[in-house]
Amino acid sequence: MEQASPDLERQFQPAPQEPLGxxxxxxxxxxxxxxxxxxxxxxxxxxxxxxxxxxxxIEISVSEAEKRTGRNAMNMQETYTAYLIETRSVEHAxxxxxxxxxxxxxxxxxELLRNYLLVYYPHVVVPPLPEKRAEFVWHKLSADNMDPDxxxxxRIGLENFLLRVASHPVLCRDKIFYLFLTQEGDWKExxxxxxxxxxxxxxxxxxxxxxxxxxxxxxxxxxKHYSDExxxxxxxxxxxxxxxxxxxxxxxxVHGNYGRVFSEWxxxxxxxxxxxxxxxHHMDVYASSIDDILEDEExxxxxxxxxxxxxxxxRAVCRKHELMQYDLETAAQDLASKKQQCEELATGxxxxxxxxxxxxxxxxxxxxxxxxxxxxxxxxxxxxxEQQLKSKNLEGREFVKNAWADIERFKEQKNRDLKEAxxxxxxxxxxxxxxxxxxxxxxxxxxx
Amino acid sequence: MAGGPPKALTxxxxxxxxxxxxxxxxxxxxxxxxxxxxxxxxLLMARSFGDKDLILPNGGSPAxxxxxxxxxxxxxxxxxxxxxxxxxxxLFVTVDDPKKHVCxxxxxxxxxxxxxxxxxxxDLPEYSVRRRYxxxxxxxSKLEESQPTHLIPPLPEKFVVKGVxDRFSEEFVETRRKALDKFLKRITDHPVLxxxxxxxxxxxxxxxxxxKKQGITLLTRVGESVKHVTGGYKLRSRPLEFxxxxxxxxxxxxxxxxxxxxxxxxxxxEIEYLVELREYGPVYSTWSALEGELAEPLEGVSACIxxxxxxxxxxxxxxxxxxxxxxxxxxxxxxxxxxxLKKRDQVQAEYETKxxxxxxxxxxxxxxxxxxxxxxxxxxxxxADLKADMERWQSSKRHDFRxxxxxxxxxxxxxxxxxxxxxxSIIPLLQEKQxxx
Numbered sequence: 108m109e110q111a112s113p114d115l116e117r118q119f120q121p122a123p124q125e126p127l128g129x130x131x132x133x134x135x136x137x138x139x140x141x142x143x144x145x146x147x148x149x150x151x152x153x154x155x156x157x158x159x160x161x162x163x164x165i166e167i168s169v170s171e172a173e174k175r176t177g178r179n180a181m182n183m184q185e186t187y188t189a190y191l192i193e194t195r196s197v198e199h200a201x202x203x204x205x206x207x208x209x210x211x212x213x214x215x216x217x218e219l220l221r222n223y224l225l226v227y228y229p230h231v232v233v234p235p236l237p238e239k240r241a242e243f244v245w246h247k248l249s250a251d252n253m254d255p256d257x258x259x260x261x262r263i264g265l266e267n268f269l270l271r272v273a274s275h276p277v278l279c280r281d282k283i284f285y286l287f288l289t290q291e292g293d294w295k296e297x298x299x300x301x302x303x304x305x306x307x308x309x310x311x312x313x314x315x316x317x318x319x320x321x322x323x324x325x326x327x328x329x330x331k332h333y334s335d336e337x338x339x340x341x342x343x344x345x346x347x348x349x350x351x352x353x354x355x356x357x358x359x360x361v362h363g364n365y366g367r368v369f370s371e372w373x374x375x376x377x378x379x380x381x382x383x384x385x386x387x388h389h390m391d392v393y394a395s396s397i398d399d400i401l402e403d404e405e406x407x408x409x410x411x412x413x414x415x416x417x418x419x420x421x422r423a424v425c426r427k428h429e430l431m432q433y434d435l436e437t438a439a440q441d442l443a444s445k446k447q448q449c450e451e452l453a454t455g456x457x458x459x460x461x462x463x464x465x466x467x468x469x470x471x472x473x474x475x476x477x478x479x480x481x482x483x484x485x486x487x488x489x490x491x492x493e494q495q496l497k498s499k500n501l502e503g504r505e506f507v508k509n510a511w512a513d514i515e516r517f518k519e520q521k522n523r524d525l526k527e528a529x530x531x532x533x534x535x536x537x538x539x540x541x542x543x544x545x546x547x548x549x550x551x552x553x554x555x
Numbered sequence: 556m557a558g559g560p561p562k563a564l565t566x567x568x569x570x571x572x573x574x575x576x577x578x579x580x581x582x583x584x585x586x587x588x589x590x591x592x593x594x595x596x597x598l599l600m601a602r603s604f605g606d607k608d609l610i611l612p613n614g615g616s617p618a619x620x621x622x623x624x625x626x627x628x629x630x631x632x633x634x635x636x637x638x639x640x641x642x643x644x645x646l647f648v649t650v651d652d653p654k655k656h657v658c659x660x661x662x663x664x665x666x667x668x669x670x671x672x673x674x675x676x677x678d679l680p681e682y683s684v685r686r687r688y689x690x691x692x693x694x695x696s697k698l699e700e701s702q703p704t705h706l707i708p709p710l711p712e713k714f715v716v717k718g719v720x721d722r723f724s725e726e727f728v729e730t731r732r733k734a735l736d737k738f739l740k741r742i743t744d745h746p747v748l749x750x751x752x753x754x755x756x757x758x759x760x761x762x763x764x765x766x767k768k769q770g771i772t773l774l775t776r777v778g779e780s781v782k783h784v785t786g787g788y789k790l791r792s793r794p795l796e797f798x799x800x801x802x803x804x805x806x807x808x809x810x811x812x813x814x815x816x817x818x819x820x821x822x823x824x825e826i827e828y829l830v831e832l833r834e835y836g837p838v839y840s841t842w843s844a845l846e847g848e849l850a851e852p853l854e855g856v857s858a859c860i861x862x863x864x865x866x867x868x869x870x871x872x873x874x875x876x877x878x879x880x881x882x883x884x885x886x887x888x889x890x891x892x893x894x895x896l897k898k899r900d901q902v903q904a905e906y907e908t909k910x911x912x913x914x915x916x917x918x919x920x921x922x923x924x925x926x927x928x929x930x931x932x933x934x935x936x937x938x939a940d941l942k943a944d945m946e947r948w949q950s951s952k953r954h955d956f957r958x959x960x961x962x963x964x965x966x967x968x969x970x971x972x973x974x975x976x977x978x979x980s981i982i983p984l985l986q987e988k989q990x991x992x
Contacts, residue, residue, distance in 0.1 A: 333845060340842045347835045354828035361824050364817045372810040375803055379953055386960065522848045529852050530985045533859075536978040544971020 166195045167273055167288065169266035172258045173211070188258055189213050190265055194288050210291040214239065217265060220287050223298055224278060229427040230510035231278060232517040234271035235416030237264025243345035243408065256402075260409055267413070277513070320432045324507065330514065331425035338418035341411055348408060352401050363394030393543065400539050407535065410528040414521065421517070424510055431506060435499050442492040449485040452478055646672045648743050648758065650736035653728045654685070663687050664728055666735060670758040676750065682759045688713070690763055691735055697753040698742070699894075704940035705748060706895050706948060708741035709887030710734070711880075734880055745947070747940075793900065794938070800945060801896055808889040815882045818874060825871045829864055836860035855981040866973035873966045881959050885952065892948070895941060902937050906930040 171191035176184060193209040217236055224233045241257050269288075272278045283301065286294050369387030373380045652667040665685040673680065691710055698707045711734035721727060742748045760766050793801075836857045843853035909927045 336845050337842075340838065340845065344835075344838045344842065347831060347838055351828070351831045351835050354824065354831050357824040358821060358828050361817060361821045364820075365814065368810055368813045368817065372807075372814075375806045375810075379956065382957075382960075522846075525849055526852055526985055529856055530982065533856070533978045533982055533985065537975055537982075540971040540975035540978065544968055544975065 167266070167269050168193050169262050169269065170209075172262045174253060174258075186253065187213050187215075188253070188261075190262055192269070192288060208289055210289075212287070214261075214265075216287070216295070217268065219295065219298055220284065221268075223283055223301065224272070224281070225423065227281070227301075228277060230424060230506050231275070231513050232417065232420045232424055233278070234268050234275070235413060235420055236268055237261050237409070238412060238416075243342070243349050243412070244405075260405065264409060264413070276516070320429050321436055323432065324428065326511070327425045327428045331422055331429075334418045334421040334425065338415060338422075341415040341418065345408060345411055345415065348404075348411075352404060356397055356401060359394050359397035359400075361394075362390055366391035366394065396543055400535075400543075403535050403539075404532075407528060407532045410524070414525065417517070417521070421514070424514065428506065428510060431503055435496070435503055438492070438496050438499060442489065442496055445485060445489050445492060449482060449489060452482050452485070644744075645674050646670070646743050646749055648739045650732055650739060653732050655723060656687075662723070664723065664731075666732055668739065668758060676755055677759065679759075684758065684760070684763075686757070686763065688731070688735075690757065691738065693763075693767060694753060694757045695738075698748060698751055701751060701753060702748060703898050704895075704937040705745070706941070706944040707748070707891055708738050708745075709884060709891045710738055711883070712887070730876070730880055733876075734884065737880075737884060741951075793903070796942075797896060797899065797938075801893070804889045804892050804896070808886055811882055811886045811889070815879065815886065818879055818882065822871055822874060825867060829867050829871070832860060832864045832867065836864065852981070852985045855984045859977040859981050862977040863974045866970050866977075870966055870970040874963070877966075878959065878963055881955060885955070888948070888952075892945075895944075899934075899937050899941055902930075902934045906934045 169190050170193045173189050173191070174186065175189050176186050189211040190213070191209055191211055193207065195207045214236075221233060221236055224231070237260070241254075272284055278284060283294075283298055286297055290297070366387045369383045369390060373383035373387065376383060647670070649669045650666045651669070653664050654667075656663055656665060665687045668682075668684050668686055670677070670682040670684075671680060692713070695707060695710050698705075711731050742751075742754055748754065756766050757763065836859075839853045839857035839860065843850040843857065846853060906927070909930050913924060913927055
């Protein structure tokens with residue numbers, strides 16, 4: 108990483124590096140300032156300390172989902188779900204603050220927002236969106252995108268996404284994000300102006316290309332490995348959980364069959380009749396309790412799913428780092444070869460057999476003037492390359508610093524969240540055991 | 556009527572029992588003896604049943620000695636409450652210690668039957684014999700023949716229809732042992748059947764096969780007399796109460812059959828659930844290997860799911876061992892009951908035929924002939940016996956099912972309590988970690 112040799116050309120278009128100095132950096136910086144400006148107007152509390160200043164200012168909620176039909180680009184009829192985003196300013200003190208505001212967005216717009224964030228904040232573990240299509244569901248749950256339960260869970264997921272972005276120390280200051288919450292009309296155009304879509308495409312290409320880094324940063328390699336493992340273990344967990352839920356559903360529902368038999372049986376019994384009747388009734392209650400249980404559990408699954416997608420976001424950061432590293436290494440290599448060339452010309456020695464050596468021998472030496480000129484050009488290029496490499500190195504170090512800070516933040520958030528998820532899972536199980544397993548609820552007790 | 560020779564046999568039986576102690580009994584005072592007394596290698600193959608200790612205290616001794624608090628098993632509790640009508644009991648029979656016998660011709664299982672009694676019909680206070688399933692079968696058919704007016708408890712099915720079951724598997728043998736034990740206890744508790752001399756012989760005879768051969772000619776006659784009655788005769792009026800019993804039994808058997816199927820289905824579902832659960836827990840372990848701070852909580856969840864799986868397995872086993880057999884017994888009981896009802900109908904038919912015949916000749920002979928009166932007596936006798944048995948059966952059924960359902964509920968409650976404890980135990984683990992962070 109810290110190779111200090113000059114360089115001439117950039118071989119890759121390092122789209123993800125913009126905030127640190129690419130062509131997009133100007134816009135980025137401007138956006139950043141502007142956002143801060145907007146914020147500082149309404150906030151006396153300073154943006155520098157403002158880890159959560161967004162949240163202090165504005166409450167965000169995705170409060171409603173609505174099914175709509177419209178025409179798409181191909182003028183075809185399509186059905187989609189729109190979500191109502193409500194923002195509410197907490198501090199009304201100064202007139203400039205945003206008051207209660209609401210607008211409709213659809214899932215694809217959330218996707219666009221996230222893509223934009225991915226491009227402009229390569230060092231950030233960008234919060235994931237809820238799944239587009241229901242996955243890892245137990246079979247009784249509908250996988251239909253328009254299913255009310257699915258829409259509701261997605262609404263919660265989208266709200267969670269917005270809150271995560273809003274509470275992120277860096278992302279919360281983004282202007283596009285701010286506009287996403289406040290400007291309904293031409294938001295898409297504003298995003299397109301940033302050219303993020305284009306960059307996203309080239310980024311995607313770059314990310315998919317296989318390349319080998321000579322000196323990988325061990326920390327990122329490990330992190331990448333971790334994110335792979337995390338992804339596979341959570342997806343396995345979710346798959347098994349779905350099967351467990353299926354089976355549990357079966358166990359409860361079969362108990363429901365007792366209900367009818369007991370009540371039919373009770374009809375022919377004199378002394379046991381009442382007991383059997385109520386036993387049957389309790390069996391029905393028992394059987395139907397599973398619906399609520401599994402519904403609650405779905406929330407836990409969603410929490411896990413978020414981290415399944417987070418693993419992907421984590422890996423994206425690692426890939427971006429790799430890409431940057433590769434870029435740096437190529438530049439360094441290029442610079443080194445230029446330097447060698449220059450040295451050769453200056454000293455006139457040819458260390459290795461080359462075509463150039465042959466021509467020299469065949470057609471005689473270049474004139475000193477020609478040589479001088481070439482050396483001059485090369486030296487210029489080397490200078491330029493060294494500058495570039497320096498800035499790339501700086502950029503890289505900055506990236507690592509920022510990325511690592513965000514990864515640390517992410518790790519803390521992950522540990523906290525998952526612990527909470529596990530606790531609530533355990534509490535859920537406990538309350539289920541208490542509810543279903545209490546003596547009063549046990550059907551057959553009554554029969555006695 | 557078949558009293559002579561068997562009586563002689565029973566009295567000689569015990570003596571030879573003493574002379575030939577069981578090879579495996581060693582120095583203990585136990586008298587294990589049966590028709591098959593050769594100390595063959597198959598005895599060494601006999602499995603040791605883990606719950607033998609559990610069987611002996613409640614079975615071999617009077618019901619009162621084991622305290623209710625210590626008995627968690629459903630069967631134990633059934634045992635304790637058997638003294639419903641407060642009769643003083645003077646006959647105790649237990650079936651235990653199954654052994655596999657491998658002969659050249661066949662392989663079979665024998666069970667040890669221990670009898671303790673103060674009744675004068677028994678010469679000794681204690682007997683111990685070995686019997687195999689077909690001996691039980693013989694006893695039951697003898698009881699049916701000699702006590703046609705009574706409800707004979709059912710034997711477990713000869714072959715288990717559901718699935719291919721290994722007849723010599725530990726589970727199968729144990730289930731059958733319990734059922735056979737129950738069968739003998741039901742007879743023991745019966746005020747009439749327990750005095751039946753075939754039963755006596757079954758409990759005491761050293762060589763049952765010899766008795767079986769001698770008995771054939773003498774004993775079959777009673778059964779014949781009932782059997783020969785016309786089958787196709789339509790009853791003029793079956794008394795309402797017996798018609799009601801018949802209807803009741805039909806529905807009862809139907810419902811129990813359904814419950815049996817549901818219970819089996821539940822067990823199947825639970826086993827499948829268990830399989831998934833066994834995979835689910837370890838995934839958390841795998842995950843915990845990846846994590847630092849989260850490792851312990853995840854490991855905790857994994858262990859907790861493991862505990863729940865174990866609890867579930869116990870629950871499923873309990874249902875299989877304690878719940879299903881009782882259902883089966885009562886399904887078979889309803890068949891026994893139906894066959895007694897049929898016999899009763901036959902007796903009534905016989906009576907009615909005779910009565911009609913008499914009615915035709917009434918002018919000639921105004922007095923009802925003696926054999927018709929006898930027939931009427933018999934029918935009334937039959938009705939009375941049957942009603943008494945039905946009442947007994949109803950009350951023991953009520954009692955058994957109460958125990959059964961309460962037991963089932965308790966088992967479920969215990970299961971949920973175990974899961975509850977498991978989950979509660981990991982809460983501090985999760986919270987503590989969070990606070991120290």
